[in-house]
Amino acid sequence: MTYKNINCIIFNVEYGGGFVIRLLVLWLLDNESMSGYDIKQMLQTMDAKRWGGVLIGSIYYALKKLEKNGYICVTDMEQAQYRPRVTYSITQKGKKYLRTLIYDSLTEFSLSYPSSLYAGISLCDKLTSGEIYTALESQLKRLDIEYESVMKGWKEKCEAMNNDVAPMVKLVFDNMFAMIRQQQDFIKKVLECLET
Template structure:
């Protein structure tokens, strides 16, 4: 995923590693794509070695130099290949820890189970707020023009959170009845 997102950033314009990292952080990629900031520099090295990107220029700022990378024609083709692979990669992510806990909840003290489920619910509400903040930041950066494909990704993220919230509420309701 990191390689794909680095290539995507460079397909917009040539950038330094720091600029790529900043753009991906602005887009909240660690949350939705699992891209860690440190992995960007590793991806840059690999992509350059593989010929998918190259150094467009070296900029000097005092005693520091920074490489500005640009995507190559083979990098553009590789980006398309990676994007198509992602579109065809059907995965369903189940909250397996939550499922396991729910399946054993009737063996736990009622109040403790409800307390932990309530804490989980609070975490999900914080996650929802973080996604909302990310959406607002994206809207601001794009002057309110969220592309339709980006909007459906955000909508899906909200649906996933809401689905887990409903599961937790239903589980709490069942536990309270016992």
């Protein structure tokens, strides 16, 4: 599979990590047969943990469950260094299920509010102004780190795809950057309010 075929898909983590991992595994297998190790490598390359809440360790559980339900099947098994290397392929039933999962992901409401931040801001009168500033400055630093991480991922994707990034993938990254900047602006406004 080439990087050109990798598209970013964003999900509300609350929709369920199991949902996301099943969707991504089926999507990868719809492109080509792969081993669990290959799938793991692709998901790490896609940074699926960051944007999809995917726990990389859950891949093998998902593979077993998808196989049990007839969505994928074992197409090859060879002895590797320490254990068998199993290659999986998607079935016709899996292709139909993949379409259902994609449709469901597009219809699922996925707006997330920073509820703990909102609660903290609403109740911050219980803290000293120094504590509030320290906490919010820490939040800004974490947002800067997140922005740099997403930027690094964007640059790696552009490089891997020879700057031929699909328009939908660019939109996803643009939205991620906008969300981070909006959160930064919000915290800066809170800090300004504290000064008045």
